[in-house]
Amino acid sequence: MLILAATPIGNLGDASPRLAQALASADLIVAEDTRMAIKLMRALGITTEANIMAANEHTEASVAKVVLDTALTESVVVVSDAGMPAISDPGYVLASGARQRNIPITVIPGPSAGLSALAASGLPTDRFVHEGFIPKKGRQGYFRSLENQTRTMIFFESPHRLAASLRDAAEVFGREREACVAREITKMFEEIARGTLAELALHFAEGTKGEVVVVIAGRAADSMSLDDGVAEVARLVAEGMKLTAACAQVAKDSGLAKGELYRASIPSGA
DSSP states (O other), rough: EEEEEOBOOOGGGGGHHHHHHHHHOSSEEEESSHHHHHHHHHTTTTTOSSSEEETTTHHHHHHHHEEEEEEEESEEEEOOOBBOSSSSSSHHHHHHHHHHOOEEEEEOOOOOOOHHHHHHSSSSSSEEEEEEEEOSOOOOHHHHTTOOOOEEEEEEEEEEEHHHHHHHHHHOTTTEEEEEESSTTTTTEEEEEEEEHHHHHHTTTTTTOOOOEEOOOOOOSOOHHHHHHHHHHOOOOOOOOHHHHHHHHHHHHHHHOOOHHHHHHHHTOO
């Protein structure tokens, strides 16, 4: 059996009794970082004679056969450094392989940075999408692919790229789009910052530290259509307003992204 077990994301008190029991009784423990797994077990007072094998983003595929061969007849527990394996962490390759080989898969649920940030964000939670890590390059193009997304969006980001990502998100989604940055969730210096993308970009302009989750509201489902927005931009321009100012005004009033309006409003051939 393959057991995907969630680990604390910052507070040891969030470790469940089931996690401790699974680690103590496992025949094989597969960890994103064996040092982190050993540190966790020591903190929980767990002793084990099980082999502890590393499976990170670079090695998961290469160790999959050995892990899954073991899971055919024995108990294999998979843990990441923090949170749920396979969710923006190693574990998917093992779970996919277990499915293909009809190996039973079970989950020990627990802390999740993305879901915790969503719950604390104050943004709509009835429909959401987990986007994982924001790409290091081509951020604006990536965000443009999500311009029409109406669901609340959850992203992971590194602290040293946070300010630039918030600026790019504000440029694409609009400065007034509501968002939340959750930093160091469940840890001593936890911070939940809520506001518009423009406000958050200013707040984190000097950078930050720690684990970061960004939650951004989706586009309003009942917002003005792009064609109607372009028509309104054209009307304002005809009245003497500059194109950039007209796009900004319509974006603020309609929920449409300023960049999307601007691109759609540029005369063909310009």
